[in-house]
Amino acid sequence: MNVLSYIDFSNNTFDDRSEAPSWFSTLEALTTIKMNHTNLRGELPAALFSKPQLQNVDLSHNSINGTLNISSNPSTQLQLIDLRDNQIDDFIQRSIYKESIGLILANNPICRESDVTDKFCSPQTNITTYSTPWNYCPPPLCGLGQVSSPNCQCACIGSIFFKVPSFSSLENSTIYISLHDSLKTFFHEAGLPVNSLSLQNPRRNMDDYLVIDLKFFPSGEPSFNRTGIFGLAFAFSNQTFQPPKEFNIYYFIPEPYSNFLKDNESTKHKSSKAGVITGSVVGGCVLVVLSVLAGMHLFRQKERAERPPQQSQPFALWDSTSSSGGVPQLKGARSFTFEELQNYTNNFSPINNIGKGGYGMVYKGSLPNGQPIAVKRAQKGSSQGGLEFKTEIELLSRVHHKNVVGLIRFCFDQGEQMLIYEYIVNGTLKDSLSGGSGIRLDWMQRLKIALGAARGLQYLHDHADPPIIHRDVKTNNILQDEQLVAKFADFGLSKPLSDADRTHVTTQVKGTMGYMDPEYYMTQLLTAKSDTYSFGIVMLELITARNPIEKGKYIVTEVKESMKRNKELYDLQDILDPVIGLSSPLKGLEKFVDIALRCVEDMGNQRPTMSEVVKELEYIMEMLVHSSSSLSTSASYGGWSKDYSNDSLLY
Structure with missing residues (x-):
C-alpha cells in the first residue's frame, strides 16, 4: 500500500486486546490517521511520527499507554497529534517539543501529575495557539457534495473521466502522482483556494473511460465560497486545466455542492407560494372548458381511428x-x-x-x-x-x-x-463567424442575429407550455435563414419545467464545454439562467469570432482583462473580429458588452432574464436606427421593426 495516504477507522469497536498497528510505520505516503474511539491499546511506535508526509494523527479516546516518543526528527509537515483520553504516563521529548506541532494529551495520567503545567495537557477549549484549526473547531456540517476532512473542512467531490488515456494499467502509482502534482500546481498558479486534494479509486467504466474520484479541500475556510467553487468549475468546464499528456481528453462531473442547494430550495419555496395563488385563480376557468375539451377529444379519437x-x-x-x-x-x-x-x-x-x-x-x-x-x-x-x-x-x-x-x-x-x-439555407452562426459559410457579418447583422436568438430563448422560457430550458445554447445551434434571421435548433438536451416546479430541474450535467453555466455545473440545478449564461458566451463570440476556449484561454477572461471602460469601444479593438467593420462607428457595442458580461455573472440570481436581455438589445437596435440618417425605414435592417403603440415585436 505504498500510495495509501488517508486512514479513518474511527468509531469502530475493535477487540480490547488490539495493539496500535505497527504497519502504520511502513506507509511512506501516509498523511492522516484517524482512529478515535476504537479500543486501541499499547505504545505507539516512534517511527510512525517520522513518516515524511504525515500531517495529522487522531488516536484520541482509546487506551494507548506507556511512553510517548515522537522521535527527535518528526515529519516537517506534522501539524497535530491528538491523544486525549488515553493512558499515556510519560513523554520523552517534552523538553524539545516543537511549538509548531499541535499536541493534545489532556486526560492522560501524565497530565494528572501535580508539577505538570505543559499546555499540551490543557483542556481542548484552552488551546488557541496551534497553527491548525483541527484542535478546537466543531465538527463541520458537510452536506451533499461535500466530505469532511481532518482539519474541519468540507471538500468538493466529483469524478474526472479520461476518454483515451495512453496507458492501460491502473496500478502504476507514478502516473497518478503526476496528475496530482499537475493539479496542485495549476490550482496554485491560478490562485484557486485549494489547500489539498485527493485522488482515489481509479477504474474503468462501461465506456472504457478511466474514472478517478477527486476531492478538493478549501484553503483557510471550512468550505468553499461561491468564488472558490466557481473557480473550480471554470477550471474544468472550460478546460483551462491541462492534465499530463498521458491522460489526454477529459471531463469532470462534480457532486452538487450543498451551499447552493439550500439557496435554490429557498427560491423554490417562495415560487411555490405564488404558484398556489395563481392556481386558485385559474382553477375556476378550467371547469368552464371541460365539456368543450371532451368533445374535441372524442372527435380526434374518431379521426385517428380512420387513419392508416x-x-x-x-x-x-x-x-x-x-x-x-x-x-x-x-x-x-x-x-x-x-x-x-x-x-x-x-x-x-x-x-x-x-x-x-x-x-x-x-x-x-x-x-x-x-x-x-x-x-x-x-x-x-x-x-x-x-x-x-x-x-x-x-x-x-x-x-x-x-x-x-x-x-x-x-x-x-x-x-x-x-x-x-x-431547411435553413445559411447554415450555423458558427460557420459564419469562422468564415466557413462565406458570409461576412457586419455589426448591424450581428446585432440582429443576437436579438433574434434572444427572442427565441425568451419564447422558450416565458411562453412555451411547459417552459423549456435549451441546455445547449451555442453558435453551432443557431441557424440563419436567407435573411439572416436567427433560429434555435437542436433540442436533444433540452429540459421542460413541469408545473410542479417552474424554477429549476435537477438533472445530470450536460452541455458544451465553454458555454456551460458554472453554477449548474457545480449544483446540477438547471435553471433558465443557465441558458442566459450560455447566451452571454454567444454574445462575446459574436463580436470576437473567437471560440469560447482558444489556446487555453477563456473568452470571458480575455474580454474582462482587455477592456478599459473609460475608452472608446472599451479598448477591445485588438480582440474584436476585424470583419465586424472597425473602420466605421460601432454604436452601442459598449452596451452590448455590458449585457454579455451581466449574462455571465457567476451566480444565476445576478444574471438578467432573457426578457430583460431582449429589451436591452432592442434598445441598442433603436439607437442605431435613429442615429443613421441614411436609412429611411427599419426595413433596411432586415425586417426589424417595433410597434411602439403596444410595445409588441413585429417580424
Whole structure:
C-alpha cells in the first residue's frame, strides 16, 4: 500500500486486546490517521511520527499507554497529534517539543501529575495557539457534495473521466502522482483556494473511460465560497486545466455542492407560494372548458381511428423499457414513412449530406410541393439518439416561433428515427463567424442575429407550455435563414419545467464545454439562467469570432482583462473580429458588452432574464436606427421593426 495516504477507522469497536498497528510505520505516503474511539491499546511506535508526509494523527479516546516518543526528527509537515483520553504516563521529548506541532494529551495520567503545567495537557477549549484549526473547531456540517476532512473542512467531490488515456494499467502509482502534482500546481498558479486534494479509486467504466474520484479541500475556510467553487468549475468546464499528456481528453462531473442547494430550495419555496395563488385563480376557468375539451377529444379519437396504422400509431413498436423512456407524447406532429423520406432525399444520397453530429447525419431533401427540408437521421442502435429523438419531437411539436427552427414531421419506421425540419439555407452562426459559410457579418447583422436568438430563448422560457430550458445554447445551434434571421435548433438536451416546479430541474450535467453555466455545473440545478449564461458566451463570440476556449484561454477572461471602460469601444479593438467593420462607428457595442458580461455573472440570481436581455438589445437596435440618417425605414435592417403603440415585436 505504498500510495495509501488517508486512514479513518474511527468509531469502530475493535477487540480490547488490539495493539496500535505497527504497519502504520511502513506507509511512506501516509498523511492522516484517524482512529478515535476504537479500543486501541499499547505504545505507539516512534517511527510512525517520522513518516515524511504525515500531517495529522487522531488516536484520541482509546487506551494507548506507556511512553510517548515522537522521535527527535518528526515529519516537517506534522501539524497535530491528538491523544486525549488515553493512558499515556510519560513523554520523552517534552523538553524539545516543537511549538509548531499541535499536541493534545489532556486526560492522560501524565497530565494528572501535580508539577505538570505543559499546555499540551490543557483542556481542548484552552488551546488557541496551534497553527491548525483541527484542535478546537466543531465538527463541520458537510452536506451533499461535500466530505469532511481532518482539519474541519468540507471538500468538493466529483469524478474526472479520461476518454483515451495512453496507458492501460491502473496500478502504476507514478502516473497518478503526476496528475496530482499537475493539479496542485495549476490550482496554485491560478490562485484557486485549494489547500489539498485527493485522488482515489481509479477504474474503468462501461465506456472504457478511466474514472478517478477527486476531492478538493478549501484553503483557510471550512468550505468553499461561491468564488472558490466557481473557480473550480471554470477550471474544468472550460478546460483551462491541462492534465499530463498521458491522460489526454477529459471531463469532470462534480457532486452538487450543498451551499447552493439550500439557496435554490429557498427560491423554490417562495415560487411555490405564488404558484398556489395563481392556481386558485385559474382553477375556476378550467371547469368552464371541460365539456368543450371532451368533445374535441372524442372527435380526434374518431379521426385517428380512420387513419392508416403508420399515421395513427407511429410508435406502436416503441420500446418504452429502454433508456429512451416512455412513448413520445406529441401535440400535432405527423409522421413520414421511411419510403417517403428515401424518395425525398434521393435515397439518402451522399450528395445530399449537409452535416454530421453526435446524433447522426443530416440530409437535404425536397417535398413533392418543392419545399426544401433537412432530415436529421439518427445512427442506428444509438440509445442517446433515441432519447434525443424523443425529446426533440415532444418539445418542438409544442413550439412555434420565428426564431425557433420548425419541425415539419418525424419518422419512426423500419427501425429508423428521423426528424424533418425546415431547411435553413445559411447554415450555423458558427460557420459564419469562422468564415466557413462565406458570409461576412457586419455589426448591424450581428446585432440582429443576437436579438433574434434572444427572442427565441425568451419564447422558450416565458411562453412555451411547459417552459423549456435549451441546455445547449451555442453558435453551432443557431441557424440563419436567407435573411439572416436567427433560429434555435437542436433540442436533444433540452429540459421542460413541469408545473410542479417552474424554477429549476435537477438533472445530470450536460452541455458544451465553454458555454456551460458554472453554477449548474457545480449544483446540477438547471435553471433558465443557465441558458442566459450560455447566451452571454454567444454574445462575446459574436463580436470576437473567437471560440469560447482558444489556446487555453477563456473568452470571458480575455474580454474582462482587455477592456478599459473609460475608452472608446472599451479598448477591445485588438480582440474584436476585424470583419465586424472597425473602420466605421460601432454604436452601442459598449452596451452590448455590458449585457454579455451581466449574462455571465457567476451566480444565476445576478444574471438578467432573457426578457430583460431582449429589451436591452432592442434598445441598442433603436439607437442605431435613429442615429443613421441614411436609412429611411427599419426595413433596411432586415425586417426589424417595433410597434411602439403596444410595445409588441413585429417580424
